[in-house]
Every structure is written in structure tokens, then in C-alpha cells.
Amino acid sequence: MALFQLSRRDALILALFALVVVTMPVWTAPFGANYPGLMQKFAIYAIFAIGFNILFGLTGYLSFGHAAFLGVGSYTAVWSFKLLTMDALPALLLAVVISGLFALVIGFLSLRRSGIYFSILTLAFAQMSYNLAYSVLTPITNGETSLQLTLQDPRLIDLAFTTRGAGLPTASLFGVTLSGLSGFYFCAVVLLIAFFFAQKVFASPFGMMLRGIKSNQMRMSYTGFNTRPYALTAFVISGMYAGLAGALLAVTDPLAGAERMQWTASGEVVLMTILGGVGTLIGPVMGAWLIKYFENIFSSFNEGILSRFFDFIPAPLHDTVVAIASKFVGEGWQLTLGLLFVLVVVFLPGGIMEGVRRIGALFRRGNPPKAGAMRVQPAE
Amino acid sequence: MDAILAQLLNGLDKGGAYALIALGLTLVFGTLGVVNFAHGALFMLGAFCAVTFRYLITLETVTVDPTQTTAWGTALEVRTPLAQTWFGDWGAVLIDWSVPLSILLAIPVMLVIGIVMERGLIKHFYKRPHAEQILVTFGLAIVLQEIVKAIFGPNPISQAMPTALRGAADVGALIGLAPGALTYPLWRLVYFLFSAGVIAAVFGFLRFTTFGMVVRAGMADRETVGLLGINIDRRFTIMFGLAAVVAGLAGVMYTPLLPPNYHQGMDFLVLSFVVVVVGGMGSLPGAVAAGFLLGILQSFASMNQIKSILPGIDQIIIYLTAVVILLVRPRGLFGRRGMMEN
Amino acid sequence: MTTTERNVVLHVDDVSKNFGGLHALSDIDLEVEEGQTHAIIGPNGAGKSTLLNVIIGRLAPTSGAVVFDGQVLTGKKPHQINQLGVARVFQTPEIFPDLTVLQNVMVPAFARRDGAFRVNVLRSVEREAALRDEAEAILEDVGLADRRLSHAGALSRGDKRRMELAMCLIQHPRLLLLDEPTAGMSRHDTNTTIDLLQKIKARGMTKVIIEHDMHVVFSLADKISVLSGGRIIAEGLPDEVRGNIKVQEAYLGGAHRLEAVH
Ligand SMILES: Nc1ncnc2c1ncn2[C@@H]1O[C@H](COP(=O)(O)OP(=O)(O)OP(=O)(O)O)[C@@H](O)[C@H]1O
Numbered sequence: 012m013a014l015f016q017l018s019r020r021d022a023l024i025l026a027l028f029a030l031v032v033v034t035m036p037v038w039t040a041p042f043g044a045n046y047p048g049l050m051q052k053f054a055i056y057a058i059f060a061i062g063f064n065i066l067f068g069l070t071g072y073l074s075f076g077h078a079a080f081l082g083v084g085s086y087t088a089v090w091s092f093k094l095l096t097m098d099a100l101p102a103l104l105l106a107v108v109i110s111g112l113f114a115l116v117i118g119f120l121s122l123r124r125s126g127i128y129f130s131i132l133t134l135a136f137a138q139m140s141y142n143l144a145y146s147v148l149t150p151i152t153n154g155e156t157s158l159q160l161t162l163q164d165p166r167l168i169d170l171a172f173t174t175r176g177a178g179l180p181t182a183s184l185f186g187v188t189l190s191g192l193s194g195f196y197f198c199a200v201v202l203l204i205a206f207f208f209a210q211k212v213f214a215s216p217f218g219m220m221l222r223g224i225k226s227n228q229m230r231m232s233y234t235g236f237n238t239r240p241y242a243l244t245a246f247v248i249s250g251m252y253a254g255l256a257g258a259l260l261a262v263t264d265p266l267a268g269a270e271r272m273q274w275t276a277s278g279e280v281v282l283m284t285i286l287g288g289v290g291t292l293i294g295p296v297m298g299a300w301l302i303k304y305f306e307n308i309f310s311s312f313n314e315g316i317l318s319r320f321f322d323f324i325p326a327p328l329h330d331t332v333v334a335i336a337s338k339f340v341g342e343g344w345q346l347t348l349g350l351l352f353v354l355v356v357v358f359l360p361g362g363i364m365e366g367v368r369r370i371g372a373l374f375r376r377g378n379p380p381k382a383g384a385m386r387v388q389p390a391e
Numbered sequence: 392m393d394a395i396l397a398q399l400l401n402g403l404d405k406g407g408a409y410a411l412i413a414l415g416l417t418l419v420f421g422t423l424g425v426v427n428f429a430h431g432a433l434f435m436l437g438a439f440c441a442v443t444f445r446y447l448i449t450l451e452t453v454t455v456d457p458t459q460t461t462a463w464g465t466a467l468e469v470r471t472p473l474a475q476t477w478f479g480d481w482g483a484v485l486i487d488w489s490v491p492l493s494i495l496l497a498i499p500v501m502l503v504i505g506i507v508m509e510r511g512l513i514k515h516f517y518k519r520p521h522a523e524q525i526l527v528t529f530g531l532a533i534v535l536q537e538i539v540k541a542i543f544g545p546n547p548i549s550q551a552m553p554t555a556l557r558g559a560a561d562v563g564a565l566i567g568l569a570p571g572a573l574t575y576p577l578w579r580l581v582y583f584l585f586s587a588g589v590i591a592a593v594f595g596f597l598r599f600t601t602f603g604m605v606v607r608a609g610m611a612d613r614e615t616v617g618l619l620g621i622n623i624d625r626r627f628t629i630m631f632g633l634a635a636v637v638a639g640l641a642g643v644m645y646t647p648l649l650p651p652n653y654h655q656g657m658d659f660l661v662l663s664f665v666v667v668v669v670g671g672m673g674s675l676p677g678a679v680a681a682g683f684l685l686g687i688l689q690s691f692a693s694m695n696q697i698k699s700i701l702p703g704i705d706q707i708i709i710y711l712t713a714v715v716i717l718l719v720r721p722r723g724l725f726g727r728r729g730m731m732e733n
Numbered sequence: 734m735t736t737t738e739r740n741v742v743l744h745v746d747d748v749s750k751n752f753g754g755l756h757a758l759s760d761i762d763l764e765v766e767e768g769q770t771h772a773i774i775g776p777n778g779a780g781k782s783t784l785l786n787v788i789i790g791r792l793a794p795t796s797g798a799v800v801f802d803g804q805v806l807t808g809k810k811p812h813q814i815n816q817l818g819v820a821r822v823f824q825t826p827e828i829f830p831d832l833t834v835l836q837n838v839m840v841p842a843f844a845r846r847d848g849a850f851r852v853n854v855l856r857s858v859e860r861e862a863a864l865r866d867e868a869e870a871i872l873e874d875v876g877l878a879d880r881r882l883s884h885a886g887a888l889s890r891g892d893k894r895r896m897e898l899a900m901c902l903i904q905h906p907r908l909l910l911l912d913e914p915t916a917g918m919s920r921h922d923t924n925t926t927i928d929l930l931q932k933i934k935a936r937g938m939t940k941v942i943i944e945h946d947m948h949v950v951f952s953l954a955d956k957i958s959v960l961s962g963g964r965i966i967a968e969g970l971p972d973e974v975r976g977n978i979k980v981q982e983a984y985l986g987g988a989h990r991l992e993a994v995h
């Protein structure tokens with residue numbers, strides 16, 4: 012069936028990617044990142060970034076408000092848990108539908124403008140959602156305390172079949188509890204499906220038209236394409252990805268707070284995508300993993316760990332080195348992150364994938380690759 | 392009527408801050424073509440110039456140790472003897488007036504920061520896509536705010552305004568209302584007048600100096616000016632420094648209204664971008680008008696009467712205005728066609 | 734050419750276009766017959782490109798209307814006009830610089846096959862063998878077959894123009910508008926392009942061509958209109974226009990103006 016067909020190359024990439032994702036608990040161990048909570052985040056934010064890249068990477072429209080869809084997804088999923096059932100599937104489904112509708116409205120309005128005007132419109136909508144979630148929408152969002160499960164939740168479907176347990180329930184899939192590793196593997200499967208669908212989009216005529224819009228939107232119109240619905244479709248798809256990611260966040264931890272919608276969160280997914288490589292399939296995934304890794308691991312480093320790490324340095328220097336290095340970890344991990352961005356953009360504007368391509372080219376008899384959409388040289 | 396006037400006034404100081412930041416953003420965008428996400432950080436650095444200044448002069452009065460002070464900026468060396476010689480009354484006055492006086496520190500410091508930033512990083516991004524400019528300046532903003540956090544800590548550091556400016560002005564009396572009917576905190580009035588003064592100075596500079604004329608010509612048509620053999624780049628570097636100074640000054644004077652913290656730059660940046668876009672990307676009068684407009688709208692939206700009709704409006708008014716203006720007037724209030732649309 | 738058999742497909746009806754106080758086009762009337770090549774010549778700034786912009790919907794005329802094959806184009810969106818069978822090669826090449834040459838030519842083929850909007854994520858571009866073969870054949874025609882995997886942004890100006898021509902040809906437009914299709918090309922490439930355009934003329938495609946190169950104009954045109962200062966100052970068969978004194982004046986005047994500007 013055409014639905015499941017992939018080109019040879021894409022099928023191979025998908026298989027390799029699946030292998031990498033499934034074995035994540037193994038290869039993250041040396042980095043100290045093999046605990047489920049973090050690996051779940053790896054999978055979830057990869058979905059978020061892949062979806063964002065379908066909009067930004069293919070059409071070139073830079074949204075600064077995608078966190079709003081993430082937040083909507085989370086709220087929807089938690090409400091699905093509260094009202095209907097702790098099963099994850101209805102939660103994901105509802106979240107995708109609702110965030111898709113949300114994206115349809117915001118996208119319809121925002122796509123009337125392009126360039127930075129589009130970015131500001133999306134930012135404005137997201138900030139409105141965020142501010143409203145904290146204020147007048149408190150009945151839906153529970154404001155600052157975040158939306159959580161309670162012992163009194165109706166859970167109509169669940170309670171029609173079973174009686175209420177003692178504590179708060181956890182999310183499940185057909186009765187199997189999703190927590191810890193099982194939670195991770197659930198997210199991993201969803202990630203693989205999301206990745207597969209992105210591959211389909213990238214390889215399809217639809218994806219090619221989106222690239223055309225990015226490259227020269229005016230030419231697309233004079234070539235007979237109605238570009239607005241194309242961009243809107245991409246916007247809605249990427250909003251659905253964000254909603255899906257948000258719902259998964261709620262599956263792994265049934266709690267939804269407005270801070271998820273803040274513009275810093277929108278900025279983060281932009282950075283993940285650019286850091287990894289805009290317009291590539293794997294890049295955003297790598298960007299997401301790297302940033303989540305920095306956030307979780309680097310921020311937990313402290314002077315004690317550093318002190319042991321720099322043990323090999325003689326005493327007088329040792330304290331200075333530890334003191335300096337400590338500015339970059341723990342509380343200061345964002346400093347590292349900021350520096351990293353500056354360095355990547357200056358020296359590797361195509362992101363990590365550009366670096367991979369360049370290294371790959373070195374192996375192919377030092378033959379520098381033809382730079383595609385990416386610029387290879389730092390501007391001078 | 393009084394209530395409306397009061398809200399108008401209330402919006403002025405915030406509007407002044409928005410206008411000053413947006414003015415700098417627009418200058419940088421108009422001259423260098425760079426979308427500078429680190430501009431809010433410059434506002435924040437200005438605020439911390441005030442913190443530093445106060446720290447230094449209070450440091451002087453406690454520990455009289457000249458060797459410690461030389462490590463700090465040049466501007467201090469001028470001040471040092473003052474604080475020491477007139478340790479008694481004058482020292483106290485100096486400390487009392489530290490916020491406005493820190494302008495003297497902020498101007499050279501911000502100019503240097505701006506020029507270093509432009510020469511060191513921004514200039515490499517003139518011709519790069521806006522997305523990359525956004526990313527690199529965003530990264531820079533994070534670095535700057537983290538450095539400030541490492542030095543000054545994560546908590547806001549409140550700055551007192553001079554005692555003499557602490558009260559409220561009876562603005563109502565000035566325009567013939569009953570005494571006390573309409574009062575307005577003096578410092579906010581000072582801030583508004585100060586921002587109006589800085590704005591006037593910037594416009595005057597651009598309009599009446601040869602330097603400013605070249606820069607304006609360059610904003611309108613960079614290539615032609617370049618063809619005339621004028622070294623536009625050096626002037627643009629100085630413009631970047633100037634924009635940094637303007638943002639810094641806005642930050643210095645805002646410290647008594649909002650205790651500076653390391654992340655305030657980002658908070659103001661988002662709003663300022665909205666302001667710039669509402670005003671019309673690349674339009675200086677637009678930036679100023681939109682700054683005040685949004686400041687005033689925000690203060691109206693926080694009136695209880697309005698909130699009771701439109702709950703939550705105070706939370707979203709700025710963004711809502713931005714959305715409406717962008718959808719109705721695509722290029723903002725004063726925008727030129729074709730600016731930044733790709 | 735007998736007037737009885739005239740079959741006018743493009744009808745520019747009393748079109749004017751002002752930019753502020755500038756009258757870029759004043760009361761233009763133009764009729765283009767099916768299958769013919771209609772050349773528009775005139776000095777720089779005469780309004781030639783503006784006329785094409787009005788036809789394809791990039792600019793709305795201040796007054797007047799454009800009718801193509803019984804349909805009023807004025808007021809329609811650019812993509813609708815293209816879907817009616819009007820394609821254009823621009824004066825400064827409008828291409829997809831980030832795509833390969835082959836992709837550049839395939840994209841318009843999709844517009845012809847799938848219409849103005851179709852979300853098609855099930856199929857893969859790789860499997861669109863028929864369209865790809867067609868694109869490759871047309872690239873062969875314009876002489877770019879060996880560059881088909883290059884990035885379009887890296888092509889020379891002349892190659893970009895030939896690729897843009899291929900992008901239009903693959904749509905089999907009923908009306909092809911060409912804005913200086915040979916500018917920036919070598920003499921050799923110009924001649925190949927002339928050959929190519931003559932070949933498609935044999936297939937009966939209607940063309941409006943703007944050209945400064947008189948060699949090209951006289952090789953291709955069935956009819957010539959001379960535009961100057963936004964007005965049509967002469968019109969007729971190539972031989973009639975060649976000798977027209979007003980035309981020479983217009984060019985001379987244009988040259989003077991050009992010098993004054995630069
Ligand atoms: N979008 C526009 N806004 C304002 N003026 C315009 C615009 N487009 C064209 N013009 C002006 O209209 C006049 C006609 O321009 P047009 O490009 O149609 O000339 P042309 O005949 O194609 O010249 P050339 O041979 O140089 O291509 C010129 O004076 C030009 O400056």
C-alpha cells in the first residue's frame with residue numbers, strides 16, 4: 012500500500028533510527044542519561060522538534076508560538092484522564108485533534124502575514140494563551156497550581172468498569188501501566204510513528220511544494236499553486252505534533268502547567284531545530300536530545316562532581332579550574348547552552364547535520380560537498 | 392475624566408521604556424539589517440550598571456581601599472576622590488542620587504559593550520538569514536544574562552530612588568483640578584521626561600548632524616550611500632553603540648520602578664519586538680508611537696472597570712493589539728512595504 | 734493573415750496603471766491571436782514588465798481589464814491565472830534556488846497535474862516516473878540535461894533563464910509570457926533559445942515576448958507593439974515597425990533618459 016511505502020534509503024534510515032531509539036537505555040548509560048524520565052523527554056521533545064521542522068524546515072515560516080500547542084496537548088490529555096479514562100490512546104487522540112483545531116485557527120490568522128510579522132503573530136497568540144491560562148482560564152487550566160489528577164475525578168469510562176482505587180491512578184495502555192521504562196517505550200513507539208510520517212511528508216509531492224514555498228513563494232503562486240492552504244496544512248500538522256508531544260508529557264506525568272506555553276519554550280524548540288539542522292529529518296531529533304541532555308545532566312553537576320572530575324590537575328590550579336568550570340554547570344548550564352548556540356551558528360550554520368555531512372565528506376576523499384540550502388562558510 | 396487622565400499618565404513611564412528599547416531595536420534593524428534578540432539584554436545590562444555604580448560608591452564609604460577600586464571601569468576613577476573627599480554629607484548625597492548618577496557610568500560602558508558586540512559578533516551576520524541572526528543574538532542574550540546572574544546572583548536587587556523624587560506630583564493641580572485629585576509618582580514623571588528627552592536627542596542627532604543624515608540615508612538605501620564612497624559600516628557600528636546606550640539608559644532609570652534581575656531583558660525584549668512590529672519594522676517614529684501607545688493601552692486595560700467587562704484583558708492587551716494591528720495594517724502603523732517579509 | 738479568421742485569445746482592454754503620480758501604463762489596448770508570437774519592444778522603463786505584471790495578476794490595473802480566452806483575468810489571483818494556462822518567464826529569473834534543477838522543473842508539472850492545492854503525502858516524488866521523464870525531456874530541449882542535479886541557485890544567469898523557460902514549458906501553457914528571455918545569454922545560447930521558441934511555436938503555443946535584442950524579435954515575432962512612456966506608439970507586422978520613424982525616436986529618447994538616470 013502506498014501508505015506504508017518508503018524509498019529504500021528512507022526505509023534504511025527508519026530501521027537505523029528505530030534501532031537507536033529502542034536501544035536508548037543501553038547507549039545512554041555511559042552518559043549517565045539512562046533513566047526513564049530523561050529518555051521519555053528525549054522521545055517527546057524529538058517529536059516536538061520533528062513537527063516544528065515540518066513547518067519551519069520545509070516552508071521557512073518561523074513560528075515563535077509552538078509551545079502553545081504543546082500546552083494545549085497537555086491540558087487536553089489531562090482532561091481526558093480526569094473525565095474519561097487513564098488510557099493513553101484517547102488522550103493522545105483528543106490532544107492531537109484539539110491542538111490541530113487550535114493550530115488551524117492560529118495558523119489561519121498568522122499565515123496572512125509572512126516573515127517576522129508571522130513570527131510575531133504566532134508569538135502574540137502563544138503569549139495570549141499563556142497569560143490567559145494563568146488568569147481567566149483558571150477553571151480549565153487550574154492556573155499556577157497546574158492541572159492535576161484528583162481523587163474525585165469522574166473518569167466516566169474507567170469507573171464504569173472498575174471501582175476507584177485508593178491513590179491517584181497512573182496512565183496506562185490497555186491496562187498496562189505506563190511508567191518508567193514502559194512509559195519510555197510507549198513514547199519511543201509514538202516517536203517512531205511520528206518520524207515515519209515525517210519521512211512520508213518529506214518525500215511526498217506535498218513536501219516538495221512546501222520546499223518550493225520556502226525557496227520562492229512568489230514563484231509558487233505564478234506556477235499555479237495556492238500557497239496559503241499548503242502552509243496552513245504544514246502549520247496544522249506541526250501543531251498536531253506539538254499537541255502529541257504535550258499529551259505524552261501528560262502521559263508520563265499527568266500534570267499540565269501554563270509555563271509549558273511560555274515563549275521560552277517556543278524558543279527552545281526553534282533552537283533544537285536549528286542546532287540539529289533545519290530541514291533535515293534527523294537534525295531536529297539530535298538537537299532535541301542534546302538540549303534536553305544539557306538541561307538535565309549538566310544542570311545537575313555540582314562542584315563536588317567537578318572537583319573529582321578535575322582530580323588530575325595539581326592542587327593550586329585545581330581550585331581555579333573547578334571554580335571556573337562550575338560557572339558552566341549546575342545553575343550555570345544555560346551559559347553553556349548560550350555559548351553553544353553562538354558557536355554553532357557562527358561556525359556551523361547548518362547545525363549538527365551540516366557537521367556530520369562535512370565529516371562524511373572528509374572521508375569521501377576530502378571532497379567538500381555541494382552545500383545545499385545550507386551555507387557552509389561562516390560569513391566574513 | 393480624572394481616572395482616564397490618571398491611566399494615561401500611568402502608561403507613560405512604561406511606554407517610555409518600551410519606546411526607548413524599541414527605538415534601539417529599530418535603529419539596529421534599520422541600519423544593520425540585524426534582528427537583535429540580545430537587545431533586551433542591553434536594557435538589563437544598563438540596569439546593572441546602576442547596581443554596580445551603587446555597589447561601588449557604597450563600597451568606598453565602607454572600606455577605604457583605593458587599590459581595590461582601580462580594577463573597575465574608568466568612569467569610577469573620576470568619582471573616587473569625590474566619594475572619599477566629601478565622605479560626610481556629600482557622600483550621602485552621592486549615594487542618594489546614585490541611580491541618575493549611574494548614567495555617567497552607563498554611557499561609556501554601554502557604548503563599549505555595544506561596539507564590542509557589533510565588531511565581535513554581529514557584523515558577521517549582516518547578510519545571514521534572519522533566523523540565524525535571531526539564533527545567534529538569542530544565544531548571546533542567554534550568555535549575557537547568565538554572566539550577570541553569576542556575578543550578581545539570581546535575586547532582584549532593588550534600587551532606591553533619590554529621596555527628593557520619592558513623593559508624588561500633584562499633576563491635577565497643574566491643570567486646574569482640585570488639589571490631590573490627580574497625583575502621579577514623581578519618579579515615573581521623571582522617567583517619562585527622561586525618555587522623552589533621550590528620544591528627542593536621538594531624533595535631533597539623526598536629523599541635524601551630518602553623521603545622522605548619512606545614517607538616515609543609509610537606512611533608506613544602503614547601497615547607494617555605499618557607492619558614494621562613504622564608509623557606512625563604521626557609522627553603523629557607532630549606531631549600534633548608540634542603540635546600546637539608549638537601551639542601557641532606559642534600564643538604568645527603570646531600576647527604581649522594577650528591581651533589576653538578570654532575566655528582565657528577555658521579558659522586555661518580547662514586548663519590545665511586539666512594539667517594533669506594531670510601529671512598523673524600520674520606522675523610528677513608529678517605534679516611539681507604538682511604545683507609548685502600548686504602554687498607555689496596558690495601563691487602561693488594568694483598570695478595574697475594564698477588567699470587569701473583559702476579564703483577563705490586562706493580560707493580553709499588548710498581544711491583542713499587535714494581532715489586530717498586524718492583521719488590519721499589515722506593515723504596522725508606520726511600516727514600509729517589503730520590510731522583513733521573507 | 735486575414736482578419737476574418739482572427740481568433741483573439743488575449744485581450745488587454747484599455748488598461749492603465751499608475752504608481753502614485755507615475756503613469757506606467759496609459760490606455761493600453763492589445764490583442765494577441767491564437768498561436769501567434771506577439772513581441773513588445775520599447776525603451777527601458779516603458780512599462781513592458783508592468784504590462785505583464787498586470788496580465789498575470791501581480792499588479793492590479795488602475796483601470797481596464799485583461800481577458801484571456803473569454804475569462805476576465807483582472808481580479809483573479811496569480812495562481813488562478815496560471816491554472817487557466819498562462820505562464821511567465823520573468824525578467825530577473827524567478828526560480829527555486831534551493832531546489833535542484835530537476836525539482837525546479839518538476840514542481841510546475843505538479844501544479845498542472847494536481848491543481849492549485851492538493852495534500853498528497855502518500856505518494857513519493859521518487860515514484861512519479863512519468864513526470865520526471867517529462868521534466869528530463871524538457872531539460873534536454875533547453876540544453877540543461879547535464880545540470881539536472883545541480884542546485885538551481887548555482888546556475889549562471891543565462892542557465893537560470895533557460896531553466897525558467899523549461900519550468901513554464903512543462904505546464905504546456907496556452908499563453909506564454911516571456912520577459913527578455915535571452916538577456917544574459919551568450920549568442921550561441923540565444924540562438925538555441927530562438928530555435929526552441931520556434932519549435933514550440935510550431936506546436937501552436939501563443940506567446941507574448943518582450944525583447945531588446947532585435948535579432949530575436951525579428952526571428953520570432955508575427956506582430957510587434959512598441960511601448961514607450963506607457964503608451965503603445967506603434968503596432969504592426971515586423972516589416973512595418975522596422976521602418977517606423979516613431980520607434981526610432983522612442984529608442985533614442987529612451988537612451989537619453991537612461992543616461993540621465995544613471
Ligand atoms: N511596483 C512598482 N512601484 C512603483 N513604480 C514601478 C513599479 N514597477 C514599475 N515601476 C515603474 O514603472 C515604470 C515602468 O517599469 P517597467 O518595469 O514596466 O519597465 P520596462 O519597460 O519593463 O523596462 P525594462 O526594459 O528596463 O525592463 C518605471 O518607471 C518603473 O520605475
Ligand SMILES: [Mg+2]
Pocket residue numbers: 781782783824912
Ligand atoms: Mg522590464
